[in-house]
Amino acid sequence: DQQVKQNSPSLSVQEGRISILNCDYTNSMFDYFLWYKKYPAEGPTFLISISSIKDKNEDGRFTVFLNKSAKHLSLHIVPSQPGDSAVYFCAAPPNTGNQFYFGTGTSLTVIP
């Protein structure tokens, strides 16, 4: 049972426009969410996180929004750049234990 879902496997956006990547989850007990970015032939790297006590967290061009009632979070990239082309994973840790639940990833292509 997939506890963290990314329903869009791919997304293409023009350079300079906004990229919006979506993630849904099923467990209302999750209290922390993370986004990772992965380039081909490299391991994922941490991008941005958000605690469930917040509804927004911003870091430069990257903003994550959390809608707890809808069990939905989204990552906004503004403006998108060709170097942002990568696979993006959302993840959530269970309240106990140390592992993460990862989504299936969204492959973002930013077209110059």
Place this chain on the structure above:
Amino acid sequence: DVKVTQSSRYLVKRTGEKVFLECVQDMDHENMFWYRQDPGLGLRLIYFSYDVKMKEKGDIPEGYSVSREKKERFSLILESASTNQTSMYLCASSLPWTGVEQYFGPGTRLTVT
């Protein structure tokens, strides 16, 4: 700067061979993890370890075993490789608290023929 290294970037093995994938981290992290990444399936947890000689099964442990004899090193073992174990294998490490960031190695692309 956290560093997680994996012994091989690319590996080709034959069906039935025993395969060892090694992971080393230099940040004195208690937790270490092995994932596999497959198209459309995301990252799936195979095993994790929260201390030396301790291990826990993840979501897909069948066909795999692990070894953690030293804190910095976590090995993934395929006892008898099969073609359905062709995948990208990713090792990660983290501090022992829930929700903290995991640091990933570069991955090993394993092909079993």
